[in-house]
Amino acid sequence: MHRLLSLRRDLRDGLGWIVTGEWSEPQLTVLWEAGQALERLIADLQGRPPGGWVPQYLPARFRRAGIAGRVGPLKGKSFVFPRHVVSMCEGFESSAHPHGHIFHEMGHVLDNHLGGWLPATFVGGGPADRMVRAVGGMPARAGLRFLPRRDYPWRVTPREHWPPGSYANLNVAEDFAETFALTLLAPEKVPPARLAWMRAFLRALPAGSGERLRV
Numbered sequence: 001m002h003r004l005l006s007l008r009r010d011l012r013d014g015l016g017w018i019v020t021g022e023w024s025e026p027q028l029t030v031l032w033e034a035g036q037a038l039e040r041l042i043a044d045l046q047g048r049p050p051g052g053w054v055p056q057y058l059p060a061r062f063r064r065a066g067i068a069g070r071v072g073p074l075k076g077k078s079f080v081f082p083r084h085v086v087s088m089c090e091g092f093e094s095s096a097h098p099h100g101h102i103f104h105e106m107g108h109v110l111d112n113h114l115g116g117w118l119p120a121t122f123v124g125g126g127p128a129d130r131m132v133r134a135v136g137g138m139p140a141r142a143g144l145r146f147l148p149r150r151d152y153p154w155r156v157t158p159r160e161h162w163p164p165g166s167y168a169n170l171n172v173a174e175d176f177a178e179t180f181a182l183t184l185l186a187p188e189k190v191p192p193a194r195l196a197w198m199r200a201f202l203r204a205l206p207a208g209s210g211e212r213l214r215v
């Protein structure tokens, strides 16, 4: 019990991440490790010591997906709604790539955080739109940015897209979240124009002014 409380405190004080509801120790540990890895990878990219970036740009609140995660179209999926609240699906901590999973959701949070008043993952206006335009695409042709479209690659980003079958080929929001996660974790998988754009974008986002990450 004490360990759970101290993990919650570390997440809050070190990353600015608030967790609500019931969580197991392995789940909170994976969140903490992923958040630290994310802070470190961004710092490496920016050529500075880690600390403060995640709390500034990814002020997430985590909750369990609950009933929405067990039925309907969101079954077995994590999602971000409306802007900074991340609902984590059952078993995320034992999935094949838990850090990739968490980084992906943080990509949605970043899009919303830097977007306008309405969630960018719904209506656009955030960095996901900028990325799609930068690689020769037309984000407005996607309509709502989270709706899956079979014709997304050739309708919205005809000049460059992901390999067939990639989750990033679904819509603007997933395209950006996957580009964000894989630029940090598996850059060899990212199409070259997206990789160059994401690296330049992240390098140009100033390091946080918050407290240094406690490790």
Ligand SMILES: [Zn+2]
Residues within 6 Å of the ligand: 104, 105, 108, 173, 174, 177
């Ligand atoms: Zn997603």
